[in-house]
Amino acid sequence: MIAEFFDGLQKFHFLQNALITAIVIGIVAGAVGCFIILRGMSLMGDAISHAVLPGVALSYILGINFFIGAIIFGLMASVIITYIRGNSIVKSDTAIGITFSSFLALGVILIGVANSSTDLFHILFGNILAVQDLDKWISIGVAILVLLVIWLFFKELLITSFDPLLAQAMGMPVNFYHYLLMFILTLVSVTAMQSVGTILIVAMLITPAATAYLYANSLKTMIFLSSGLGALASALGLFIGYSFNVAAGSSIVLTSALMFAISFFIAPKKGGLKAKFAKK
Structure with a gap:
């Protein structure tokens, strides 16, 4: 099977595109996921991944690139959630639940208007083997942009993630970095839609970062490890999906899980067995 997979890589351009795109998405999703976990915003990643659906559907209807509509609706959902949370007694998880379910319902209706159940299936569950050259280059461009933002604002994102009150006391624009993170989260969610679909995007954001968290002692180490695990899970998942003719997106997520x-169970510092023995 391994030989067959590598033979396919040499022969088929679509498989080359799929592998490159999957690895790129695994790297960037792993990096962004670290900040999402540290900020306790896993639900926000889930919300934005679902909120982009109406943007994608509207893009199909208008005949424009799905990337544009998805980003607009993803950012819109982020702003709405933050506004509700900051201007009412409604808690964050409630605001997220209301917003993402509403956007998801709107997306399903718009997909129905567009009359395309096939597109809906690909949007929800991904279709990494159908990635075109343009999609591949967009994914690479987005990954470079997101990683550049993380590199340029690493210190600020670190401080606002660990201690927003300290960051505010230091005069940092905490809200700006919150929305900056929401922006790159939206970019990654829209890009990852091609590989794993809107339903499983949150797994690509959270699972590699959670695995890295079991090993890392610093944020930098966690980011590098999470990105590496995301890339490895993407490559192995694609191999499994292609070799056994099963959904590649789901294979990627299950590999990461x-x-x-x-x-x-084996992590040296925070693993389940370690914690169990420490109690004895």
């Missing part, structure tokens, strides 16, 4: 499950 298996890595976390193994790490949970």
Whole structure:
């Protein structure tokens, strides 16, 4: 099977595109996921991944690139959630639940208007093997942009993630960095839609970062490890999906989940067995 997969890589351009795109998405999703976990914003990643659906559907209807509509609606959902949370007694998880379910429902209706159940299936569950050259280059461009933002604002994102009150006391524009993170989260969610679909995007954002969190002692280490695990899970998941003719997006997510499950028991500092023995 391995030989067959590498033979396919040499022969088929679509498989080359799929592998490159999957690895790129795994790297960038792993990096952004670290900040999402540290800020306790896993639900926000889930919300934005679902909120982009109406933007994608509207883009199909208008005949424009789905990337444009998805980013607009993703950012819109982020602003709405933050506004509700900051201007009412409604808690964050409630605001997220209301917003993402509403956007998801709107997306399903718009997909129905567009009359395209096939597109809906690909949007929800991904279709990494159908990635075109343009999609591949967009993914690479987005990854470079997101990683550049993280590199340029690493210190600020680190401080606002660990201690927003300290950051505010230091005069940092905490809200600006919050929305900056929401912007790159939206970019990654829209890009990852091609590989795993809107339903499983949150797994690509959270699972590699959670696995890295079991090993890392610093944010930099966590980011590098999470990105590496995301890339590895993407490559192995694509191999499994292609070799056994199953959904590649789901294979990627399950591969990442298996890595976390193994790490949970063997991680040297925070693993399940370590914690169990420490109590004895």
